[in-house]
Amino acid sequence: MTDLLFYLLSSFTLLFGALVVVNPFSRNPVTSAMFLALAIISTAGLYVLLHAFFLAAVQILIYAGAIIVLFLFVIMLLDLREEEQKRFRLLGLTGGVLGSLAIATAIIATITVAEPGAGKTPEIEGTTRQLGNQLFADYVLPFEIMGLLLLVAMMGVILLSKKQLR
């Protein structure tokens, strides 16, 4: 059952992920955003199979429930006709290819290092209390660095979106 669900969910994730960027039927950005939401929900399903319930719930809450909705919000306010007729540009294409290559390298490097098999049970499994303990005890430095990074990004956005600085 679990195996079947794993193959189903991972193929859904891949399929929807592919449809976000190369959809043969539509070049509508709203459609892309909706498929991104579906890909994220499938990923949440994969987390459930790994017993990482907290991660799965947060994945849906933050990504599907808030970030994609904001994407939709922005896309709906853009001029879609112009966007749909836009051709591929060299700069965007190279950037995209380089970015995906970098991520692929990181993923392949991780997979080659990892030992196959069940391994020891990850401790984020189970209750949220354990996850919190781990985050604030063992991984407090990476956690704080992430927090700082998000703060910087947020302030950057506020600065950029202000029309005039006082």
Added chain:
Amino acid sequence: MEALWQSLTLPPAFWYGLLKIGLAIGILMPLIALAVLAERRISAAIQDRIGPNRVGPWGLLQPLADGLKFLLKEDFTPGHVRKAYFWLAPAAAMVPPFLTVAVIPFGSTMGSQNMVIADLNVGILYTFGIVSLSVYGIVLAGYASNSKYPFLGGIRASAQMISYEIAMGMSVVPLFLLVGDLNLGKVIEYQAQGGWLLFKQPLAFVIFLVAAFAETNRLPFDMPESESELVSGYHTEYSSIKFALFFLGEYAAMIAVSALMVTLFLGGWTLPFFGLDQPAASVWGGLLHLGIFFGKLGAFMVLFIWVRWMMPRFRYDQLMHLGWQYFLPLALANIIVTALWLWLAAG
């Protein structure tokens, strides 16, 4: 092949789960119909009218007549809409409230079974995740309709629901600081022992309640539809059963959020006297607990309806102001105060 077949054999828990899902839907659907009728009767009473009282005794069969009318009317699709999303949106409005109900413990026990469909250890996060998906129905309807007023309704809905989701999520954090668990069953257990969280966290309750009105797009926060300025907003272009799905989805969302409030603040299926705060020993006790839960749920539904007919609509900037500048800081302060209090109490 044999192994695959073996792995597909289903345990009895699966069938019990299926039964409970059927039961929950079987209760929720008539409850929605009843809520629509209650809305019409209560609004009539408030406006000194009689309301629908012709179909069946006391007008109780009115929802059937309404449903029949919705089904039989012409399902008109305007020529300028985006077809795929136009069909998808009503369904997307209807699904999330039903999914929310999955983790609500709506009774103690019946025989050997807990009266909760999925006893998740992250129950509350799950509900917030699903509630956050309910914005899609409205946004997609606004986008699909491809005309001005629905579009404005959709835009308003996305901003409003995201804003109040944050206040709503922050308001319940103190509850879980007190309970120490995200499982909704544990929340009820805590309240059975230590008193209802409504009295321990009144500020959290007020924020949650107001945010619930905003999340379900009910007056005084029904900005996405607001008849007088947006001509019903996101469902202007919808007719017949597709409109009905939006309409019923709104009531289903009200029921879901009421059930959540009953569980979080009013002790769920428990009552603090006659030993009703312990899991039921017999089937009758189980039924009584179901009755208590639905009684509390009904009280919240009446509150939702009552407020709608007593309050004028807020302006959009007032809504945003209230959400971001009052509720969010208050909720954050509530978290800090509760955490400090717990820290000091622990010594």
